Amino acid sequence: MTSLPTAVTSSPNASAAVRVPPGLLRNVLTVAHRELRDAIRSRWFWLYTLSFAILGLAVSFVSAAGTGGTGLSGFGRTTAGLINLVLLVVPLMALTSGAASIASDRERGMLAYVLAQPVSRLEVVLGKYLGLAGALLACLSLGLGTCALILAWKGLRTSPASILWLTGLSLLLALAMLSLGMLISVLARRASVAVGTAIFVWLALVFLTDLALMAGALALRLRIETLFGLSLVNPLQVFKMWSLHAVDATLDVLGPAGLYAMDTFGDRVAILFAAALVAWIILPLGAAMALFARRSPV
Amino acid sequence: MSYMIHIEHVTKRFGRAAAVDDATLDLGAGESLALWGANGAGKTTLIRCVLGLLGFRGTIRVGGHDVRRDGKAARLLIGYVPQELGFYDDLTVCEAVAFFSRLKGLPHTDTDRTLATVGLLGHERKRIRELSGGMKQRLALAIALLGDPPVLVLDEVTASLDAVGREEFVNLLAGLSGTGRTLLFASHRIEEVAALSGRVAVLEAGRITRVVPCADFVAETDRGTVLHLFLAPSVRDQAMQSLRVGGFSPHLNGVGILVPVTPERKAAPFRLLAEARIPVDDFEIVSATHARRVAHVPHSASSSPGGNAVPHLAATEVSS
Structure with missing residues (x-):
């Protein structure tokens, strides 16, 4: 049974008036730690991780079966299969978790409560971003790591460098999509709207922009450099091109646009990809921070 | 003269409607003031302005800190209890206290002492979703008291409680008046106002129409x-x-x-x-x-x- 005191008798501490509020780093880490633990305890984290590992294994075995199951060319196909899987799953995972983060906290009244403490809005957004980024990294590492281990155990030769590249690039893609998700979350009033918008954006990035690019190329007879330039606008395309380049050192499989990129930029094309993905991380996150500083948390 | 809370010509508009209209109010250290008014009178909006949660025109200072320019320092002096604790449901009581303790920059927290203060000792391993409404409010009060802040801001804290919970919580709060803390709270319950406040600011349609001693206010309004x-x-x-x-x-x-x-x-x-x-x-x-x-x-x-x-x-x- 609860023992209820009849009155609170403590008095304010004089030192409270002269205490210094905690610094940016401490608050960011506090919020990030909280967010990471919350994400790891949630069902979505384990669901995504498990789905990712199972789908990764399925894709790998199917790809490897087509080449007799061994050899680096086999793994080239396996990696291509994994790249396509990452293209579908990781953006969805990052966009929806980012979109839900701030909007659902606002809806539950949690955001206002946290912001009523000695913490700034910048610290809250950064902390949430870092925490979710940590959860996504854990999810990707577990998913791809499990996949690589089982492939190795089954005797399929895998290149650790390829897996590491794929994990690193997947994380960059996840960070870009997380930034976009958080921007959506700051803009939306309700969590359901935020998540719905995130799913629409995912659909647009995965399917619609590809279709639009193909249609545009045919209808408008776009020049090859314009086509390549436009494909850099979609972070998913950037990830795909960079991954293929990292694993294969060429972009031949992309056809004329890939050949144009390699002819024009050579290996420096990787810098172009990196700049595009980093811009996709920084710009939406910066916009989210700027908007969050102005918008009401209630 | 320096005040613990200084509110000067504060106006907050939502679109064309003024939720708070040219509010001016001062609270000295240790003073207790109730914001009284009907729903929509502007009580909660004014409290949110004091906490720096909403943008506004005018000036609000807490302990000399401007809540817009120096919001973290101002909020460090405030313990806030909302109408209903909206927080991560899966956290245990202990984890919640630890989280807010870190946010308030406290090097270490005597969790047992903190929870004992509000009668939650023995519940530290419970998850927040397992707590009753009254226990959640007591947890919010425990969190508000972390670091012994000189100002407490309460926003209709008993609105979601039943009659028994309300009475218990008001009794708990009654001990806070007279301990040197400045208390600013919103309420539409005369018994709370009578038990906790020294002065009452009456809000009507966002305007503070008058500020009167609590005894006068109770005598004048609670006639039956x-x-x-x-x-x-x-x-x-x-x-x-x-x-x-x-x-x-x-x-x-x-x-x-x-x-x-x-x-x-x-x-x-x-x-x-x-x-x-x-x-x-x-x-x-x-x-x-x-x-x-x-x-x-x-x-x-x-x-x-x-x-x-x-x-x-x-x-x-x-x-x-």
């Missing part, structure tokens, strides 16, 4: 009591008739009957209904002011020649 009787729908008409015959002016509302009574006649309606063999399922006593507020009856309608304090209550439910 209304019994809220909960009866089965099948007996309500019969009960209305019995009460009218007994000299009362009852009014039906959504879930029962409101009966304005003078202090010396509080038991009479029960006697009348018992004689008529009409069972009363439950009842609560609400202040006339509260009943007027809910029923939107003008203050001037509160006196009646029959001695019943509130003769013109509309058929509106009084929230408990």
Whole structure:
């Protein structure tokens, strides 16, 4: 049974008036730690991780079966299969978790409560971003790591460098999509709207922009450099091109646009990809921070 | 003169409507002030401005810190209890205390002492979702008291509690007045205002119309009591008739009957209904002011020649 005191008798501490509020780093880490633990305890984290590992294994075995199951060319196909899987799953995972983060906290009244403490809005957004980024990294590492281990155990030769590249690039893609998700979350009033918008954006990035690019190329007879330039606008395309380049050192499989990129930029094309993905991380996150500083948390 | 809370010409608009309109208010150290007003009067908006949660025109300083320019330092001095604790449900009580302790920059927290202060010792391993409404509010108070802040800001903290929880929580808070803390709270319950405040700022449509000593405010506004009787729908008409015959002016509302009574006649309606063999399922006593507020009856309608304090209550439910 609860023992209820009849009155609170403590008095304010004089030192409270002269205490210094905690610094940016401490608050960011506090919020990030909280967010990471919350994400790891949630069902979505384990669901995504498990789905990712199972789908990764399925894709790998199917790809490897087509080449007799061994050899680096086999793994080239396996990696291509994994790249396509990452293209579908990781953006969805990052966009929806980012979109839900701030909007659902606002809806539950949690955001206002946290912001009523000695913490700034910048610290809250950064902390949430870092925490979710940590959860996504854990999810990707577990998913791809499990996949690589089982492939190795089954005797399929895998290149650790390829897996590491794929994990690193997947994380960059996840960070870009997380930034976009958080921007959506700051803009939306309700969590359901935020998540719905995130799913629409995912659909647009995965399917619609590809279709639009193909249609545009045919209808408008776009020049090859314009086509390549436009494909850099979609972070998913950037990830795909960079991954293929990292694993294969060429972009031949992309056809004329890939050949144009390699002819024009050579290996420096990787810098172009990196700049595009980093811009996709920084710009939406910066916009989210700027908007969050102005918008009401209630 | 330096004030613990200084509010100067604060205006907050939502679109074209002013939720707070040119509010000016000062609270000295250790002073306790209630924000009184109907729903939508601007109490919560003003509190959110003090916490720096909303943008506004004007100036608000807490302990000398401008809440917009130096918000973290200002909020370090404030312990805040919201109407309802909205927080990560899966956290344990202990984890919640630790999280907020870190946010407040406290090097270490004596969790047991903190929880004992609000009567939550023994519940530290419970998850927040397992706590009752009253326990959640006590946890929010424990969190607010972390670091012994010199200012407490409470926003209708008992609104979501039942009658027992309300009484317990008000008792808990009563100890805070007189301990040197500055207390700013919003309420529409006269008993809370009477128990906790030294002065009352009355808000109407976003404007502070007057600031009066609590004793004067209570004497002036709480002139009567209304019994809220909960009866089965099948007996309500019969009960209305019995009460009218007994000299009362009852009014039906959504879930029962409101009966304005003078202090010396509080038991009479029960006697009348018992004689008529009409069972009363439950009842609560609400202040006339509260009943007027809910029923939107003008203050001037509160006196009646029959001695019943509130003769013109509309058929509106009084929230408990």
